[in-house]
Amino acid sequence: DQQVKQNSPSLSVQEGRISILNCDYTNSMFDYFLWYKKYPAEGPTFLISISSIKDKNEDGRFTVFLNKSAKHLSLHIVPSQPGDSAVYFCAASETGNTPLVFGKGTRLSVIA
Amino acid sequence: DAGVIQSPRHEVTEMGQEVTLRCKPISGHNSLFWYRQTMMRGLELLIYFNNNVPIDDSGMPEDRFSAKMPNASFSTLKIQPSEPRDSAVYFCASSPDRGWYGYTFGSGTRLTVV
Numbered sequence A: 001d002q003q004v005k006q007n008s009p010s011l012s013v014q015e016g017r018i019s020i021l022n023c024d025y026t027n028s029m030f031d032y033f034l035w036y037k038k039y040p041a042e043g044p045t046f047l048i049s050i051s052s053i054k055d056k057n058e059d060g061r062f063t064v065f066l067n068k069s070a071k072h073l074s075l076h077i078v079p080s081q082p083g084d085s086a087v088y089f090c091a092a093s094e095t096g097n098t099p100l101v102f103g104k105g106t107r108l109s110v111i112a
Numbered sequence B: 001d002a003g004v005i006q007s008p009r010h011e012v013t014e015m016g017q018e019v020t021l022r023c024k025p026i027s028g029h030n031s032l033f034w035y036r037q038t039m040m041r042g043l044e045l046l047i048y049f050n051n052n053v054p055i056d057d058s059g060m061p062e063d064r065f066s067a068k069m070p071n072a073s074f075s076t077l078k079i080q081p082s083e084p085r086d087s088a089v090y091f092c093a094s095s096p097d098r099g100w101y102g103y104t105f106g107s108g109t110r111l112t113v114v
Helices: none
Strands: A010-014 A019-025 A030-038 A045-051 A056-059 A062-067 A072-077 A086-094 A106-111 B005-007 B010-013 B019-024 B031-038 B042-050 B053-056 B065-071 B074-079 B088-095 B109-113
Touching (some): A010 A019, A019 A030, A019 A086, A019 A106, A045 A056, A045 A062, A045 A072, A072 A086, B005 B088, B019 B088, B019 B109, B042 B065, B042 B074, B074 B088
Parallel strands (some): A010 A106, B010 B109
Antiparallel strands (some): A019 A072, A030 A045, A030 A086, A056 A062, A062 A072, B005 B019, B031 B042, B031 B088, B042 B053, B088 B109
16 A cells, blocks of 8 residues: 555646645654655656655745645646656655655656 | 766566665665655555664565665665565665664665566
8 A cells, every 4th residue: 555645647848937746644653754756767766855844945936745644745846847857756764764755756848 | 076876777578587686785774775666555554674673564565575684884675576566766865874864865776577
C-alpha cells in the first residue's frame, strides 16, 4: 500500500504561471517531507524539504506547504519556466532516521 | 567528488540470465540504498545498508534478488534468474547517515529483460 501518494501523473502549465504539485500521505509518523526533481536519464535530485514543525518553506521560486491535519503537502513553483519540466517526486521519512518513502511522481510540462 | 556511480547505464538481457548491477557510493557516506523505479509503483526501496550491513531488505521482491556490500565503496544488486517483469530503472543512493539528509542518487541502470 502506498504511504505517499501523488495522484496526478502529469501536469501541464504555461510558462510564467504557477505550478502546483500535490502529495498525500497516510503514515502519521512521517515528520520530514521532501521534493525531488528528476530529468530523463538522470537520478532524482533534492529540491526542497519541510519539517513537520513548519507549515511552509520557501526557496526562491519554490515553496512547499504542509497541512498535517489533512496529511497533505504541495509544491508551488512561481513563475514556472520551461527548465522546470521534469518528474517531481514527493518523499517522506519518519524521525529523519529512516529511508525515504517516495510517491509515484508527477510529470510537469511547462509550455513556452 | 564524482557522486554516486552506477554501472552499467543500460543492460539488456534475456530472460533467465543473471544480471549484476553495481554501485559506488560517495566517499564517507555510511548508508546505501537501492531503489527501483517503475510506472506502476514509482520509486520503491528494495534494500538499504548502514556501515556495510544490510538493515532492511523487506522491499526485495523475491529470492531471485540479492544485494551485497563487501566494503564501504562498493555494492551490487543481483537478479538470478531475471524475468521480463524485472525490467525497470534501478537507482542507488547514498547518504551520510541513515536518514534523509544528504541523500544523493546515481544516474540509474535501465534494465530490460526480453
